[in-house]
Amino acid sequence: MKYINYNEMKDFYTIDEVCRLFEMDKAELRHYAEKYDIRPQEDQYGNWGFRKVLVRKLHNHIYKEQRNRPHGGKDAPWDSKPYKPDKSPWGNKPGSSPWGNRSERKSRPWA
Numbered sequence: 001m002k003y004i005n006y007n008e009m010k011d012f013y014t015i016d017e018v019c020r021l022f023e024m025d026k027a028e029l030r031h032y033a034e035k036y037d038i039r040p041q042e043d044q045y046g047n048w049g050f051r052k053v054l055v056r057k058l059h060n061h062i063y064k065e066q067r068n069r070p071h072g073g074k075d076a077p078w079d080s081k082p083y084k085p086d087k088s089p090w091g092n093k094p095g096s097s098p099w100g101n102r103s104e105r106k107s108r109p110w111a
Helices: 015-022 026-035 052-067
Strands: 012-014 048-051
Touching: 012 015, 012 052, 015 026, 015 048, 015 052, 026 052, 048 052
Parallel strands: none
Antiparallel strands: 012 048
């Protein structure tokens, strides 16, 4: 789910506009709207859509659901394994300090 600046939103969004805003098709939007019991409303011109507060609420629910999935619910662009180098750039074992162990260091830096 992409970032939406709530301060710059219109007061009313048609169903098609919400689909474009959330980057999903009508069937997927309907699924989420029914799941979270957020129903479209009709404006004074007869257009069906969502008021700003409902778009925000729906966006928040979908965002929270997708952030718990690995990679936001989409296929990973990279290998899903975390990167672990075989060798440190300093020549020691991965995860060790480039300055050596405490036992290898002198107790006083200028001694």
